[in-house]
Amino acid sequence: MLNIEDIIETVNMIRDENLDIRTITMGISLFDCVSDDPDRFAGRIYDKITRTASRLVPCGEELETLYGIPIINKRIAVTPISLLGGSLGPDAYLKAAKAMDRAAKEIGVNFIGGFGALVQKGSTKGADALLSVLPEALSETELVCSSVNVASTKAGINMDAVARMGRIIRETAYLTRDRESIGCAKLVVFANVPQDNPFMAGAFHGFGEPECCVNVGVSGPGVVANAVARAGNCDFSTLADVIKKTAFKITRMGQLMAHEASKRLGVPYGIVDLSLAPTPAQGDSVARILEGMGLEICGAAGTTAALALLNDAVKKGGVMASSHVGGLSGAFIPVSEDAGMIEAVEKNALSLEKLEAMTAVCSVGLDMIAIPGDTPEDVICGIIADEISIGVANNKTTAVRLIPAYGRKEGDSVSFGGLLGHAPVMRVPGASPAAFIARGGRIPAPIHSLRN
């Protein structure tokens, strides 16, 4: 029989430390939904999603009961819609978004991702059409998420796309102004976007992916925070080992769930995403882990070093626990979804600039950050360009999910509810990058993109 201490440890992780599977995301290819008729296009999308994912939610619930592990989200990721309707106009894309929304509601998932485009080098007719209706699509649907990849280490940064995203974010914030500009919480701008990420809002089913697969995102900041607290005043090597061992255990659970979900749904398992994804709940915060390492508060000098250690140790521990690792894999630092981050911002300990530095050493980027509603478009573009260039220059994924909360100013607070949490409105730099952004064109790929 198993060691009783191991069993109690696992039960405590789930009962007291918020250990859970954050998401089981089914990736579905929609390439066979292409049509030259907008209604047929939308109809095929709805039919394919509802047919393929009909068992996803019940299956997730069965696994939850059998294994006693909460599976918080069941989600769908589809082929980037911009790739499918090049012969159709903007209206067809809006219909497609609504079809995705209806399908997601029908099967009972809480988000569906993939209403997006990859425009790192330039825009196709399909991408143009999709981007032209993106604010409307985000305001007229509830569950549809969008990601737009504007740069990669190989291609450089498409600054025309960056400028366009600044406009789209502002417009989305305006169109959803009666709901705290929540449309922007469903839109991410990426550099080096992963094509198998199970986490929202950036999930989509890339074009090198199989017809259908399941990807699993694990979580467990609370478990790591408690392990760090138990380790006490040890040196950094010991601390890294403690985090590695904990990440290993968390990931093994994710691997088991991915395997079981794949077997029950009869579709291949894609990857396990080794991420520490916080929620606004107490005891489920990445900031608290950093503070547990000895920082007075998240944002203090030393925060970037602590996060770098955490991110690296999570990957090292997790990678042996899973046969295929992918997605974003690392620590997330979304402000509104992390009680410790919210507190640090409210106490003026954590600024946008410090968050930007932190994103150089962890996965994702400037995530779920509310900024004043009157932030000029070119400032938003400048923030995106800065963040994206960190990803391009460092050959890693970075992303921006900013919410210019309509009618709100610095120091106010916006509440999105549920897992999206609430966010203090943060200060943004006042000086204008307008002439820089207006240059247009592409920032060339860095020299180290030439690796062949």
Add this chain to the structure above:
Amino acid sequence: MRAIICVTGRDSVGIIAAVSAVCASCGANIVDINQSVLKDFFTMVMLVEIDRLTLPFPEFSGKLSSLGSERGLDIHTMHEDIFNSMHRI
């Protein structure tokens, strides 16, 4: 298939009897029990075979949870594989 029933809480007379009675009434065969009491804190881990359950697993697990609520105990019932995968390489 085997499941692990983990019971923790304040010690009192008849905890094992009560948990065993639920197992017997539901067709779960007890394979192993490991139990200890430390400063009035009762901990028990019970390994049971669940292939011949007379009711669906969620209902079995629910009955044990209700028993836990009645007696002020925490009772978690989980598939054995979760522990195997987490603690064995």
